[in-house]
Amino acid sequence: MFSSADHAFMSHALRLAEKGLYSTTPNPRVGCVIVHDNQIVGSGWHEKTGLPHAEVNALINAGAASRGATAYVTLEPCSHFGRTPPCANALIDAGIAQVIMAMQDPNPRVAGQGCAMLEHAGIAVKSGLLQAQAEALNIGFISRMVRKKPWIRLKTAASLDGKTALNNGISQWITGEAARRDGHRWRARSCAILTGIGTILADDPQLSVRHIETLRQPKRIIVDSHLAISLSAKVLQGETETFIFTACDNNPDKITALENMGIRTFIFRNTTGSVDLNKMMIMLAELEINEVLVEAGSGLNGALIEAGLADEIIIYLAPHLLGDAARGMIQLPELTNLNQKKSLKIEDLRLIGPDIRIIASFSAN
Numbered sequence: 001m002f003s004s005a006d007h008a009f010m011s012h013a014l015r016l017a018e019k020g021l022y023s024t025t026p027n028p029r030v031g032c033v034i035v036h037d038n039q040i041v042g043s044g045w046h047e048k049t050g051l052p053h054a055e056v057n058a059l060i061n062a063g064a065a066s067r068g069a070t071a072y073v074t075l076e077p078c079s080h081f082g083r084t085p086p087c088a089n090a091l092i093d094a095g096i097a098q099v100i101m102a103m104q105d106p107n108p109r110v111a112g113q114g115c116a117m118l119e120h121a122g123i124a125v126k127s128g129l130l131q132a133q134a135e136a137l138n139i140g141f142i143s144r145m146v147r148k149k150p151w152i153r154l155k156t157a158a159s160l161d162g163k164t165a166l167n168n169g170i171s172q173w174i175t176g177e178a179a180r181r182d183g184h185r186w187r188a189r190s191c192a193i194l195t196g197i198g199t200i201l202a203d204d205p206q207l208s209v210r211h212i213e214t215l216r217q218p219k220r221i222i223v224d225s226h227l228a229i230s231l232s233a234k235v236l237q238g239e240t241e242t243f244i245f246t247a248c249d250n251n252p253d254k255i256t257a258l259e260n261m262g263i264r265t266f267i268f269r270n271t272t273g274s275v276d277l278n279k280m281m282i283m284l285a286e287l288e289i290n291e292v293l294v295e296a297g298s299g300l301n302g303a304l305i306e307a308g309l310a311d312e313i314i315i316y317l318a319p320h321l322l323g324d325a326a327r328g329m330i331q332l333p334e335l336t337n338l339n340q341k342k343s344l345k346i347e348d349l350r351l352i353g354p355d356i357r358i359i360a361s362f363s364a365n
Contacts, residue, residue, distance in 0.1 A: 001126070001128075002100070002126070002129050005038060006072070006100060006129055007129065007130065009033050009035055009040070009070075009072040009100075010033075010072050010074070010100065010102060010129045010130045011130065012031075012033050012040070012043070012072075013031040013032055013033045013043075013054075013072045013073060013074050013102075014031060014074055014102070014130060014133055014134065014137065015031065016031030016032070016033070016043055016044065016045040016054070017029045017030050017031030017045055017046075017054070017074045017134075017137055018031075018137065019031070019045050019047070020045055020046050020047055020048070021137075021188075021189050022188045022189055022214045022215060022216070023047060023048050023214075023215045023216060024046050024047070024048060024049060025049070025191045025216075025288075025289075025290055025291075026049065026141075026144075026191065026288035026289070026290055027046060027049045027141075028046075028075055028105075028138040028141040029045075029046065029074075029137050029138055030045065030046045030053060030054040030055075030073065030074050030075045031043075031044070031045040031046075031054050031073070031074050032044050032045070032054040032055045032057070032058035032071060032072065032073040032074070033058065033071070033072045033073075034058050034059065034061070034062040034065070034066055034069050034070070034071055034072075034096075035069060035070045035071075035072065036062075036065050036066075036068065036069040036070075041062045041065035041066070041069060042058045042059060042060075042061035042062025042063070042065065042066065042069075043057075043058050043061055044056070044057025044058035044059075044060070044061055045057065048215070053077075053078065053087045054073065054074070054087075055071065055073055055077055055087040055090055055091055056087060056090050058071070059090055059091070059094045062094075066094040066095060066096055067094065067095035067096075068095060068096075068097045069095075069096055069097060069098075070096070070097065070098040070099070070100060071091055071096050071098070071099045071100070072100050072101075072129075073099065073100075073101045073102070074101070074102045074103070074130075074134045074137070075101065075102065075103060075105055075134065075138070076101050076103065076104045076105040076110055076112070076114045076115060076127070077090075077091055077099065077101070077114040077118065078105065078107075078109075078110050078114055079109075079110050079113040079114040079116075079117050086114075086117075087114070088114045088117040088118055089117070091118065091123065092117070092118065092121040092123065096123055097123065097124065098123060098124040098125070098126070099118055099123055099124070099125050099126075100125075100126045100127075100129055101115075101125070101126070101127050101129070102127075102128070102129055102130050102131050102133070102134035103127065103128070103131045103134045103135060104127060106141070106142050106145035106146050107145050108145070115127070138290075139151050139291070140191065140289075140290030140291030140292075141290045143290070143311070144285045144288070144289070144290050148282060148285050149281040149282065149284070149285050149309070150191070150192075150281065150284050150285060150289045150290055150291060150292045151290065151291050151292070151311050151312070152281070152292050152294060152304060152309055152310050152311050152312070153186070153190070153291065153292065153293050153294065153311065153312045153313070153314060154294045154296075154301055154304065154305075154310050154312070154313040154314065155183060155186060155293055155294065155295055155313075155314045155315075155316075156295075156301065156313070156314070156315055156316070156329050156330075157171075157174050157175045157179065157183070157315075157316040157318065157355075158174065158315060158316070158317055158318070158329050159174060159317070159318055159320040159321055159322040159326070160317055160318070160319060160320060160321055161321050161322060161323070161326075162328060162329055163322035163323070163326035163327060163328060163329075164297075164298070164326075164327050164328065164329050165326060165327040166322065166325075166326050166327070167325045167326055167327065169202055169327075171203075171327075174318045174320065174322075175316045175318045175355045176318070176352075176353045176354050176355055177353065178352050178353025178354075178355070179316040179318070179352045179353055179355040179357065180211065181211045181212065182316075182352050182357065183314075183316070184209050184210060184211040184212050185212055186293055186314060187207075187208075187209045187218060187293055188209045188212055188214040188218070189291065190218045190291045190292060190293040191218060191219060191288075191289040191290045191291050191292065192218050192219035192220065192221050192243075192284070192289050192291075192292050192293070193207045193218050193219075193220055193221065193292070193293050193294075193295055194221040194222075194223070194292050194293070194294045194295070194296065195207060195221070195222060195223070195235075195294070195295050195296045195300070196222070196223045196224070196296045196297060196299065196300035197222065197223065197224040197225070197226075197228050197229060198296075198297045198299060198300070199295070199296055199297050199300075200222060200224070200229055200233055200235060201228065201229075202297075204233060204234050204235075205234065205235060205295075206234045206235060206237075207220045207235050207295070208238075208240065217238075217240045218240075218293070219240065219241045219242065219243065219289065220235055220240055220241070220242040220243070221242075221243050221244075221245065221284070221292070222235065222242070222243070222244045222245070223245050223246075223275050223277075223280070223296075223300060224244055224245070224246050224248075224275075225246060225247040225248065225273065225274045225275050226246070226247070226248050227244070227246045227248035227251050227254055227255070227265075229244065231254075231257055231258070231261065236258075236261060236263055239262075241262075241264075242262075242263050242264070243263070243264045243265075243266065243287070244258060244263055244264070244265045244266070245265075245266050245268055245275045245280045245283075246265060246266070246267055246268075246275060247267065247268070247269035247270070247273055247274055247275050247276075248267070249267050249269065266280070266283060268280055268283070274303075277303060277304060277307050277309055278307060278309070281309055294310075297327075298327065298328050298329055298330050298331040299331050301329065301330045301331070302330045302331035302332045303331075305330060305332065305342060305362070306332065306333070310362055311361060311362060312347075312359065312360065312361045312362070313344070313358075313359070313360050313361075313362070314357065314358070314359050315329070315357070315358045315360075316352065316355050316356070316357050317355060317356040317357075317358065318354070318355050319354055319355070342362065343362075343363045344360040344361060344362055344363060345360060345361050345363045346358065346359075346360050347359045347360060347361055
């Protein structure tokens with residue numbers, strides 16, 4: 001159905017889409033290539049929410065050469081007025097003869113309507129070219145649109161025997177500089193970083209991207225059942241949007257103080273007196289958060305896994321041994337049968353400096 005040239009042009013479009021990896025949220029990452037007589041005459045990508053979409057940038061780049069050309073786009077052109085006009089109309093007005101796309105837009109406001117507009121205008125439409133690659137690039141956007149929850153990615157660093165800190169809490173640094181820099185790349189692509197109050201009280205982290213260049217900082221999310229956070233915590237400082245999810249409904253003065261600092265607080269209490277993590281995920285989707293990077297302790301990591309909310313885990317394993325007395329990665333109830341084990345699928349395995357990075361997905365999800 002698709003030629004080798006089609007694959008090459010779509011691969012180019014996907015590489016363009018990756019340029020928006022750190023900047024397009026909450027929008028998807030999209031690239032577009034305009035081809036005429038088997039030559040690229042225009043290209044573009046979506047750079048940031050509110051700015052022109054990939055198709056418009058590519059059409060501007062191509063100019064008059066767009067007429068009669070083929071557009072390779074990594075996501076179905078939008079058909080509605082959002083922050084910008086519909087891209088389907090722009091392709092029609094430019095005289096594009098054919099559109100080849102990687103995948104249909106999961107946004108119910110589009111979901112096939114862009115294709116229908118193009119076909120109604122007499123433009124030939126093909127879909128499914130390098131779809132898996134396009135889906136991986138926008139895994140969080142797809143999750144938010146289809147499942148009404150963000151893509152939840154746990155990240156942890158440990159010794160080879162699975163320990164994240166000494167028993168006295170000392171943990172800096174288990175892994176090397178290359179692994180820490182790689183971790184900041186995952187921070188940069190995420191819409192938000194999530195942690196628990198235990199990590200805040202122990203480490204007082206900033207939860208910011210520092211080791212690589214980025215156009216924006218991810219939002220910060222804190223799970224704090226008893227609202228124990230100090231108003232002077234580093235994570236509450238600066239202009240980065242921060243959310244606290246708590247189960248505490250009897251401290252209105254502190255909630256007011258937090259809100260006066262620009263911190264949004266949500267009270268989601270479950271039957272055990274902890275934060276209702278399922279309701280939290282629904283709210284995060286409503287806040288247009290696509291990908292969440294969880295950098296937390298074993299308790300919150302385990303709670304997310306037990307609730308079936310974790311989609312993926314990134315583990316950096318350093319070539320050290322810390323022994324049984326050191327702290328573990330994930331707190332789970334004791335298993336009495338191996339059938340109760342949590343199954344994962346290894347997606348990627350590689351060396352990052354002297355450390356091993358494992359990316360695995362939770363197959364049950």
